[in-house]
Amino acid sequence: MGAEPADTPFWHWSLAHYGAAEQSLLRLQDEFDCDVNIILFCCWCAEEFEALSEKEMASALDLARSWTDEIVQPLRSVRRSLSKTNPAESDLRGMVKNAELSAEKILQDMLFNFANKNFARSKNVNSAIIAQQNLLRYDAHLKPPNDARVTLLKELISHIFDAAKRQEAK
Numbered sequence: 001m002g003a004e005p006a007d008t009p010f011w012h013w014s015l016a017h018y019g020a021a022e023q024s025l026l027r028l029q030d031e032f033d034c035d036v037n038i039i040l041f042c043c044w045c046a047e048e049f050e051a052l053s054e055k056e057m058a059s060a061l062d063l064a065r066s067w068t069d070e071i072v073q074p075l076r077s078v079r080r081s082l083s084k085t086n087p088a089e090s091d092l093r094g095m096v097k098n099a100e101l102s103a104e105k106i107l108q109d110m111l112f113n114f115a116n117k118n119f120a121r122s123k124n125v126n127s128a129i130i131a132q133q134n135l136l137r138y139d140a141h142l143k144p145p146n147d148a149r150v151t152l153l154k155e156l157i158s159h160i161f162d163a164a165k166r167q168e169a170k
Contacts, residue, residue, distance in 0.1 A: 006109060008108065008109055008112040009048075009112070010040075010041070010044050010108050010109075010111065010112040010115070011105060011108050011109070011112070013040075013044045013047070014037075014040045014044065014108060017040070017043070017160045018040070020159045020160055020162075021156050021159040021160050024152055024155055024156040024159055025039060025040075025156065027152060028149065028152055028153065028156070031149075032142070032146060032148075032149040032152070033142075034142065034149070035064060035068055036104075037064065037068070037104055037107050037108055037111065038060065038061065038064055038111075038138055039135065039138070039153070039156065040108075041060060041064075041108075041111050041115075042131060042134035042135050042137075042138055043127075043131045043134070043135070043156075043157070043160050043161075045115060045119070045130075045134060046124060046127040046128070046129075046130035046131035046133075046134055047123075047124060047127045048115070048119075048121060048122075048123075049115065049119040049120065049121060049122055050119070050120065050122050050124075050130070051130045051133040051134060051137075052119075052133075052134045052137055054137065056118065056119065057134070057137045057138060057141070058141070059114070059118070060111060060114060060115075061138075061141055063110055063111065063114055064107060064110070064111065067103070067106070067107050067110065068107065071103045071106075072100060072103045072104060072107065075096055075099050075100040075103055076100055078096050079093055079096040079097050079100055082096065127161060128157050128158075128161040131157050131160070131161065132153075132154060132157055135153045135154075135156070135157065136150070136153070138153075139153060
């Protein structure tokens with residue numbers, strides 16, 4: 001059996017912040033066909049690097065697109081088509097869900113390595129502002145333009161970064 005990708009700081013960051021923004025992330029994925037891993041990447045990069053340039057965003061999207069289209073999306077489609085209530089299908093659904101999560105972890109590993117190789121580190125004072133810049137740059141790649149999607153992306157920033165501030169205050 002092949003080796004599991006490493007637990008990168010990006011993966012740990014995503015696990016720590018996903019819960020605060022889960023509903024928004026799933027809405028963006030299901031209603032607007034957004035890539036949750038790219039959204040998380042935009043926010044994580046806001047804490048670790050300068051704002052992403054157009055070229056950096058395009059490169060990250062190119063890196064993610066083929067893996068998502070060829071691996072993650074088909075697994076998600078199979079998982080969603082399997083019944084939660086039929087015991088035989090439910091077991092298979094769980095296995096496919098684990099495979100989908102593993103595929104997403106591999107994608108995050110790819111994005112982490114890409115960022116570390118190509119971006120200059122910079123601890124940012126106001127990560128939320130940089131996250132918004134990154135997410136708006138990502139949104140510019142999505143078609144057609146959609147004000148509701150932009151509003152949800154902006155709301156997501158407060159879910160992630162306000163929750164992080166609350167955790168730090170504890």
